[in-house]
Amino acid sequence: MIAAERVAERSRVLQDEVTAVLGARWIATSVVVVGALNYAYTLVLTRLLDVSGYATFAAGQGLVVCTAAVAVVTVPWMLAQALARARSDAERGEAVRFAVVTAVVGGTVAAGVVGVVAMEFASTPTTLVIAGSTLAVYVTRVSAGWLQGTERLRTLAVLITAEAALKFGVGLFFVSALGLGETGALAAFGIAVLPYVFFRPRRFRDGRHRTWRAVSVDRDLWRRAGGVASLQGVVAVLAAVDIVLVAMLPTDRAAAASYQAAVMLGRVPLFLAGAVSIAFLPALSRRRAGDPLTAGALRMYVTAALPLTVVAATVPGAVLTRVFPSGYETVATLMACTATSGLALGALVLLVTFAQAVNDYACLRTLLAGLALYVTALVSGWVTGGVLGMAIGGLCGTTAALALLAARHARRHGFGLAEQPFGRMVIPVLVLVGGLVLLHPYPVAWFTAALAVTAAALWRFFGLRREAPAPVEGPEPDGGASPRPAAEPVADRRRERSSDRRPYWTPDGHDGRTAGRPGAPSVVDGERPAPLLVDAVWRGRLRPARDEELLAALAEARRNQVEGRLARAYPRQLAATLTEVELATGLFRRNLVESTDRLRAAGIPTVLIKADLAGDYVYGNFDLVVPPGRLRAAQAALDGWYAHRTTYWLERSTKVLLEPPSGPAAHLHGSVSWFGVPVVPTERLFDRAERPASTDGRGDGCAWLTPCPSDRLRIWLAHALFQNLSLDLSELLALRPLLRPEVLAEARDEAAREGWCTGGRQALAAATEAMARLDRGESVPLPLPLPVRTSLRAGAEHSGHLLVEGRVRAATREASLRIPLVMTKRLRRRVP
Structure with missing residues (x-):
């Protein structure tokens, strides 16, 4: 037990580092x-600029950057921490009010101080611009803290980049086209923060009428804000005093x-x-x-x-x-x-x-x-x-x-x-x-x-990427007992050279007729060792593993949502992880049953997508599709079940996240769409959906439906193409049993009707090629990134289809969002 606790603690440390990295x-x-x-x-x-003008600009920039360094850390960090610790909308609203008042008051004071200093080396208009930019930077940091506190770091990173790009363009326009000199170059700092206004915190309803002047009397908030401001203020002075002093x-x-x-x-x-x-x-x-x-x-x-x-x-x-x-x-x-x-x-x-x-x-x-x-x-x-x-x-x-x-x-x-x-x-x-x-x-x-x-x-x-330590010789884990394999091995797929001998939507010539079948032949013995995660989870092969190697594999398994399968392969060394996964799966099934029972009682059917009821479920939310036009009614039916409601600005009309006090949240979808662009028709999804067996084994106990096999296949592929630009190991495992000729043929026809057949075929080609490499024990980047050109082609193909159908608004939305979304996703670097 002590060894298990030690491994669990080291796993938590490693996971913290992985998340931070x-x-x-x-x-x-x-x-x-x-x-x-x-x-x-x-x-x-x-x-x-001439030398004198540039010296004034550099000094003014140093002042703005110096004061902004305090705002960038103080207000967002304090607000993010308060939002993370808040247990109700009332506390969240209190934190937002405190941050707004702090930002406005602090920005006003900072602008005054900066203005006094700037008067020593700049003209009056330039001084006013420096002071105004400082105030604008302070006030908009509340939006940055809101994004950080709601864990939208990718959005925050893109917004930070957009701020710099806007400053670059506006500043050069003011200087070169309007001839405003150093004043125009410094004015760009204040204009560049305007995009943060579109991400301002939403209002929280706490049952009481509170004004922005009702600042919290929580001494801990004031102490934390004062401490952070003091430390970062000194650091900012250290970073900028020489630039200002030399001017x-x-x-x-x-x-x-x-x-x-x-x-x-x-x-x-x-x-x-x-x-x-x-x-x-x-x-x-x-x-x-x-x-x-x-x-x-x-x-x-x-x-x-x-x-x-x-x-x-x-x-x-x-x-x-x-x-x-x-x-x-x-x-x-x-x-x-x-x-x-x-x-x-x-x-x-x-x-x-x-x-x-x-x-x-x-x-x-x-x-x-x-x-x-x-x-x-x-x-x-x-x-x-x-x-x-x-x-x-x-x-x-x-x-x-x-x-x-x-x-x-x-x-x-x-x-x-x-x-x-x-x-x-x-x-x-x-x-x-x-x-x-x-x-x-x-x-x-x-x-x-x-x-x-x-x-x-x-x-x-x-x-x-970190390479997993090489395995060492030693006793079999768990005393030589052979746990249940986490997954059956996938068969080697044959390549057919003649196009008339393979299904049309079977990528790269893979037959697919033996894919996922229990009797499929496995890889021959004597080949080179595969990575521990691939051996244990994909191929069902166990070998001795020391703690360091297992922890590295566990970190990779968490990124691929297969930590439960790995823990079952090494139940003694990963006992704490196994307990954690079983608890998470139990909470998922409880919340799924509770939410769908409420919806069924209100006369609202649901389809559960992107979930495997037979396996583990460690994700933070589960996805339920409701019939068209029933999204608001579904939210009303779940009043009292959830404690917090969240929407994403790009999808606020089609999706809502309802978070209960514990366990995964219910992610309600008004349609199978990504970023507001529908992909799989909701009506056909419900018409073809199936009633699964209940979690307790009774065939009539489930209050939800599941997609038919071809719909499941297309939803996984569409999620990778239009949202994630990648497929993790859990998704490859979910795709594997669906690679049957009849399912592929039906999915091909449906994707052609929906307008993304070529993109789906290319995504499936990348997935099956990765599966074949995993079968052979070869190294595969996991999660598996999809080529950028595949996603761009799928977006162009699908937006053109929507345009032909007369859905101009959806086509325009997809065409305008595709390239920025692809670029944003590709900025993400996979953690080693």
């Missing part, structure tokens, strides 16, 4: 795009602009640290201080930030002169200091995040001491050596502040660095530094090497 990659993807747009914006403005000091404007440009290029690690902090903060907040998850966050940051810092610090002057115009000659000299200080500043941001996660706001004193050292070093450096001395002083001051905070954190909390291979990075980093320094006199060779290093760093951060 996924979120970090989403946010980091948007940060990379935003960083590229911001750098492009900055570089273009160096050519559109205010009596120094050469060209030298000041060069310093500001060098700082902007050297702050890439700061953006990476921000992405890691946003993603890891929720998981860190659920765990104790010094947890190994802390080391995971540090490792993810250092993996990408360290190589990028080395590249920035060693960039030759010949490369920078091709990027910057004349007047920025000293950028190359300053880059070594500004890039290294950027790395230290990013690490300091992570340390502050670790402190926030455990409510350690007392570190503010240490942080203030570090700020004092930093400002002193900046001023001393400027007095001693001008702009170059300021860069050196900034490096020394940042390093000193980081050392102070790191020493305090290590003494109080630790870093969870046990069993973390940080020492292995020392030699590669030294080799990297030495190699780029040696190539410094040769710009072309340096550029080639730097490009390779940057690509490798980003690949490790965004796309590298």
Whole structure:
């Protein structure tokens, strides 16, 4: 039992890290795009503005970014945490009101302070623009917190990217077309946040009339808001004080602009640290201080930030002169200091995040001491050596502040660095530094090497998968007993060369006649070992597995919703997971019965889609389709059963999520559609639906229907084509028994009638090819991504069909949404 608890705890730690890494990659993807747009914006403005105008713009941008850094973390984080902990609509409404009032009051104060500072270096119109942009950024952060609190991180990432793109376009239009100079470039900051208005929090009905002035008196909310604002305020000052200071000091404007440009290029690690902090903060907040998850966050940051810092610090002057115009000659000299200080500043941001996660706001004193050292070093450096001395002083001051905070954190909390291979990075980093320094006199060779290093760093951060540890010899799990295989092996499929010998909708020539049958032949013995998850879940083969290998397989199984099958294959080592899955499945069946019984009593039939009643169910909601025009009546019938109601803005007229106090939610669909575009006709779905056996074995006990086999096949494929752009292992398992000639032929005819036959055939081809590879024990990326061209073709084919049928609105909606949705989905990186 102790071993099972230890495995369960390690599984929870790993799952927390996996979830955080996924979120970090989403946010980091948007940060990379935003960083590229911001750098492009900055570089273009160096050519559109004169040196004096650019210095004013950079100082104003520094002020906006400095104050926005406080708003970006304080208001959203506080609101997201309050929404996650709220147990009623009244508490959610209270949290939203508190966030709105805090954002408006804080934004007004911040705008006033920024305006006073901006008057020292900017004209009156420019000062007003800087203050107004600051207020706009503060107010719209409430929408960001709403998205984060409702776990719509992908939407948040896309919105962050859209903000940067809008700023880029509007700013260039104001500067180049209208001739507004630095004032127009700064006005774009306030205009770019307007899309957040469309994602403002919805109103909660709590039975009481409450005004926005009725701010919560919850001391914990005020203490948390004050603590976060204080910490992030000091961090923001650390990040921006040198940019503002160099614009205010009596120094050469060209030298000041060069310093500001060098700082902007050297702050890439700061953006990476921000992405890691946003993603890891929720998981860190659920765990104790010094947890190994802390080391995971540090490792993810250092993996990408360290190589990028080395590249920035060693960039030759010949490369920078091709990027910057004349007047920025000293950028190359300053880059070594500004890039290294950027790395230290990013690490300091992570340390502050670790402190926030455990409510350690007392570190503010240490942080203030570090700020004092930093400002002193900046001023001393400027007095001693001008702009170059300021860069050196900034490096020394940042390093000193980081050392102070790191020493305090290590003494109080630790870093969870046990069993973390940080020492292995020392030699590669030294080799990297030495190699780029040696190539410094040769710009072309340096550029080639730097490009390779940057690509490798980003690949490790965004796309590298962990390989499962190799199995070790040992006793059979569970004492040599052979548990029930999780799934029957799939037969090898023959390829028929003549087109008249295979069904039309059977992709890539696979016959499909033996697919999924219990007597299908298996793969011969003696082949190379397959991944543990594939062996145990897909092929039903068990082999000894140590804890580390099993935990890695469990993390992959959770991403593919087959953790129950894996746990049944290793019931002793994954006893806690097995109990968790059985509990989740029991809650699913209970909630399904309760909700459908209520709907049947109200005279509303339902069809359960995308669910296997014979297996496990670990997803967060289950999907029920109601007849056309009965969606509102279905919601009314479930009043009192659910505690919270949620809709997605793109599907608010066709879908609603009803969350009970415990267990999975009921996802009601007015039609089988994705993003408001109908795919499978609801009337035919109900006409062909079947009554399943009840969960207790009685044939007449179920209050719901299930789709016929060909409808089930098309719904799985349509869900992959029009929504997820992928098929996970549980979906491949659900598709496998449906690959029968008669089902394929009927599904082909129905898909042709619905207008997406070609896309469905290509998706099925990708699925069956993956199944054949899994049968052979070959490595397959799971979840299996569908080619982008397949989804784009399916969207074009289906929208054209809708247009021919005269459904212009649905066709226009699909055509306008397809490319953005495909791009958004492809931004998601699969977690290792």
